[in-house]
Structure formats: C-alpha cells, structure tokens
Amino acid sequence: MNSTLAFLAAARQCEIHDLEHLARSCDLVQAVSELVHRLQGERGASNLFLASGGExxxxQREACVALSAQAEAALRSWLAQVEGGQDAPIVAVPGGARLFTRIAVALHALDGLAELRAEVAARRCKAADATLRFNRMVAALLALVFEAADVAADPAVSRLLVALFNLMQGKEHAGQERAAGAAAFAAGAAAASTAAAGGQDLLHLIDAQEACLERFEAFCPTELLGTWAQAKAAMPMGELERMRRRLLAAAQGAMLDPAQAQAWFACCSQRLELIRDTEAALAQGLRAACLQRIAALQADPDDPQSLLRALAAQPEPVSPSGVLPTEDGVEALGPRLRRSIVDALHAQAQRLQAMNDELAAVRTALDERKLIERAKGELMRHQGLAEDEAYRLLRRTAMNQGRRLVDVAQAVLAMSDLLPPRS
Known part of the structure; x- marks a missing residue:
C-alpha cells in the first residue's frame, strides 16, 4: 500500500507541476494579449498617417508606437526570464516543442517591426503594405495563444484559453476593419482591391468577427457573460453600421469624405476598447484559475500525501512471532485507513477520466480550427490564393452549400491529392 500511495502522490505532484507550468504560460498569454492590442492601435494609426500623405x-501614431514598444519590451523581458541565459537553458514544459516553436516564429516576426516603423515614418510604404506586415505579426502572436490553448492539460483553463483566443481573433478582424476603413476614408476612396472585390473584403471581416465572437460566447465563463453583455450594449454599433454602409458604397464607386477618417477611427476604437476590457479580464483570470486548481488539489481530502503521512504515523503492528500481520497478503493498516486509500484510488481515477472527457470536448473547437487552417493551406498551395482569399472561398462555399465551414474544410483536405498543381 505504501508503494501504491507513493505513485498516487507522484501522479498528483505531476499534475500540480503541469499546472504551475501552465500558469507561467498564462502569464505569457497575458503579455501577448497586451502587445497584440497595442500593435492593432499602431496599425490603424499608421494607416491613417500613410493614407493621408502624412498630414x-x-x-497619435507616435504615441501608439511608444505603447507598442513598451508592450514588446515587457514580452521580451518575460521571455528572457524563461530563457535564463547560456548557463540556464530553457526548461522543458508539457507541449513545449510546439509552444516554443510558436514563440520563435513570433519573435522572428517582431524583429521586422523596427524596419516597418522606419518605412512608415518616412512614408516609403503604402498603407496596404503596412497593414499586411502588421497583420502577419499579429497572426504569429495569435498562433502562440492558440498553441497555449491546445497544449493546456486542464479543461477549465483550456476553456478560458479557447474563449480568449476567439475573442482576440474576433478583435483582430475588427482591428483589420478599422485599419482598412481608416485608409479608405483618409484617401477619399476605397482601395483598388476593395473596389474590385465589390466590398467583399469588408463583408468578410464583418462575418469573421461575428463568427469568432459567437465561439467566444460559447466558451466564456458564466461570471463574465454579464460584463460582456454590458460591453456590447455600450458599443456604438449604430454609428458603425452607418459608416460601414458608406465604405460599401465606396466599393461601388462612391467617394468618401476624408474628414470622416478620424470619426471612423474613433468609432471603431471605442468598440475595440470595450472588447479589450473583456479580453483583459479573461487574460488576468487565467493565472488565478491555475492557482485555484493547484490549491484545490492540495486541499483535496483524498490527497495521497495526507494518506502517506497518516500511514507513517500509524503504530507498526507486530505479532508475537515478530511478523507483520496481514489481511489477504496485505499489511494490516486498519479498516479506516485502508478504505481511505481505496477511495483515493477511485477518486483520482474518476477525476482524471472526467477531466479527459471535458478536455476532449474543448479540443473539438481547436481541432476544427486546425482543419480549417490546413484546408486554407491546400487552397493557397494549389490555387495560389492569399490566406484571406482562401478563407473567403471556404466560407462562401459553406454558405452556398448550407454546410458547416469545418465540413467544407474536410472535403477540401479529402480531395487535396486530386487538386491540380499550381501552374
């Protein structure tokens, strides 16, 4: 029984150890959330600056750059603590290979930020080009959050991470809409690509926002749903819809009033800040959720460590012959302690099974995103489409056929070997 409890205690310690690493990953996610928010603001301000010819x-753009730089420094400082230096290599964590790869990709993307800022300041790039480069940086950071959710082994924390990822993704689509609209208003006309697509770019961003926010609400903890409802009620959706209609009309050839550029930016920013409030609350709650889970495990009455201490404190039974008495070949521990050990075995097995079942349900949403990303990659590879074009094709096909997006993605992947190679 002593060995049984020792292995049970080791299993419990491994679970706590994983949660401690997950808490550190949640700190990383919180830092990434702040940086993404600041980069979104810098992207929109840069678009207004470039599209207006620097007028x-x-x-405002300089202020946004300063805030982004501060958030980037905080993220890099956190990563430097994890890295530790030459004599203290990065500590292996569960799922670390994938998570650390995402961190490396994100850092590589951020290494191009100084050059991009210099080009924007000198007006050596167009608003559309700057937007694309900012988008890639944000996408790399969001992929890091997705990976953190995918490797999380605790279902409660995983649900929070899935909710946060979808809220951040929806906010990113809203940020792209702000940047694109700001450039269009400042220039007095829709971009050539938007006009050629008849406003489909804008409609795609609006649809993508709604889809992400719906998934966020499905995973959002109950205690935050009320706060989220209040945030939505405060959003200036009436004004936003009116200005959206002007942008859609511009895609059909109508002119835009450049004086409305800052009004559009302010309207979108007000909505984004309200989304950000909920995002920040979710991000801040991640570490607390991990610590609560650790405290619950340590306070568990069936904690094997407690039973081991009880076993060590129990007087050692001795028979007149000097041989330990046994019951069915097992050292006599007393019925109460023996029953506690059996209960601990059952409780731990049932709890882990329940966790696995709940985690499987959460992972379904993550697996669906992976399928969609793979299908986008196949369309990009075979048809030479840009990432957003591939996604729009998948969504349009799903809507036309009345099917779920993930089902269309699965069909694309099933036929990937039959798709003609790109000429």
Missing part, C-alpha cells in the same frame, strides 16, 4: 495622426 494627420502624426502625434
């Missing part, structure tokens, strides 16, 4: 949003 507006000069000081």
């Amino acid at each position: 507006v949003f000069v000081s």
Whole structure:
C-alpha cells in the first residue's frame, strides 16, 4: 500500500507541476494579449498617417508606437526570464516543442517591426503594405495563444484559453476593419482591391468577427457573460453600421469624405476598447484559475500525501512471532485507513477520466480550427490564393452549400491529392 500511495502522490505532484507550468504560460498569454492590442492601435494609426500623405495622426501614431514598444519590451523581458541565459537553458514544459516553436516564429516576426516603423515614418510604404506586415505579426502572436490553448492539460483553463483566443481573433478582424476603413476614408476612396472585390473584403471581416465572437460566447465563463453583455450594449454599433454602409458604397464607386477618417477611427476604437476590457479580464483570470486548481488539489481530502503521512504515523503492528500481520497478503493498516486509500484510488481515477472527457470536448473547437487552417493551406498551395482569399472561398462555399465551414474544410483536405498543381 505504501508503494501504491507513493505513485498516487507522484501522479498528483505531476499534475500540480503541469499546472504551475501552465500558469507561467498564462502569464505569457497575458503579455501577448497586451502587445497584440497595442500593435492593432499602431496599425490603424499608421494607416491613417500613410493614407493621408502624412498630414494627420502624426502625434497619435507616435504615441501608439511608444505603447507598442513598451508592450514588446515587457514580452521580451518575460521571455528572457524563461530563457535564463547560456548557463540556464530553457526548461522543458508539457507541449513545449510546439509552444516554443510558436514563440520563435513570433519573435522572428517582431524583429521586422523596427524596419516597418522606419518605412512608415518616412512614408516609403503604402498603407496596404503596412497593414499586411502588421497583420502577419499579429497572426504569429495569435498562433502562440492558440498553441497555449491546445497544449493546456486542464479543461477549465483550456476553456478560458479557447474563449480568449476567439475573442482576440474576433478583435483582430475588427482591428483589420478599422485599419482598412481608416485608409479608405483618409484617401477619399476605397482601395483598388476593395473596389474590385465589390466590398467583399469588408463583408468578410464583418462575418469573421461575428463568427469568432459567437465561439467566444460559447466558451466564456458564466461570471463574465454579464460584463460582456454590458460591453456590447455600450458599443456604438449604430454609428458603425452607418459608416460601414458608406465604405460599401465606396466599393461601388462612391467617394468618401476624408474628414470622416478620424470619426471612423474613433468609432471603431471605442468598440475595440470595450472588447479589450473583456479580453483583459479573461487574460488576468487565467493565472488565478491555475492557482485555484493547484490549491484545490492540495486541499483535496483524498490527497495521497495526507494518506502517506497518516500511514507513517500509524503504530507498526507486530505479532508475537515478530511478523507483520496481514489481511489477504496485505499489511494490516486498519479498516479506516485502508478504505481511505481505496477511495483515493477511485477518486483520482474518476477525476482524471472526467477531466479527459471535458478536455476532449474543448479540443473539438481547436481541432476544427486546425482543419480549417490546413484546408486554407491546400487552397493557397494549389490555387495560389492569399490566406484571406482562401478563407473567403471556404466560407462562401459553406454558405452556398448550407454546410458547416469545418465540413467544407474536410472535403477540401479529402480531395487535396486530386487538386491540380499550381501552374
């Protein structure tokens, strides 16, 4: 029985150890959340600055750059602590190979930020080009959050991470809409690509926002749903819809009033800040959720460590012959302690099974995203489409056929070997 309890205690310690590593990953996610928010603001301000020929949003863009730089420094400082230096290599964590790869990709993307800022300041790039480069940086950071959710072994924390990822993804689509609209208003006309697509770019961003926010609400903890409802009620959706209609009309050839550029930016920013409030609350709650899970495990009455201490404190039974008495070949521990050990075995097995079942349900949402990403990759490879074009094709096909997006993605993957190679 002593060996049984020792292995049970080791299993419990492994679970606590994994949660401690997960808590550190949640700190990383919180830092990434802040940086993404600041980069989104810098992207929108840069678009207004570039599209207006450098006439507006000069000081505002500089302020956004300063906030982004501060958030980036905080993230890199956190990563430096994890890295430890040459004599203290990065500590292996569960799922670390994938998570650390995502961190490396994100850092590589961020290494191009200084050059991009210099080009924007000198107006050596167009608003559309700057947007694309900002988008890639944000996408690399969001992929890091997705990976953290995918490797999380605790279902409660995993649900929070899935909710956060979808909220951040929805907010990113809203941020892209703000940047694209700001450039269009500042230039007095829709971009050539938007006009050629008849406003489909804007409609795609709106649809993508709604889909992500719906998934967020499905995973959002109950205690935050009320806060989220209040945030939505405060959003200036009426004004936003009116300005969206002007952008859609511009895609059909109508002109835009450049004086409305800052009004559009302010309207979108108000909505994004309200989304950000909920995002920040979710991000801040991640570490607390991990610590609560650790405390619950340590306070568990069936904790094997407690039973081991009880076993050590129990007087050693001795028979007149000097041989330990046994019951069915097992050392006599007393019925109460023996029953506690059996209960601990059953409780731990049932709890882990329940966790696995709940985690499987959460992972379904993550697996669906993986299928969609793979299908996008196949369309990009075979048909030479850009990432957003591939996604729009999948969504349009799903809507036309009345099917789920993930089902269309599965069909694309099933036929990938039959797709003609790109000429």
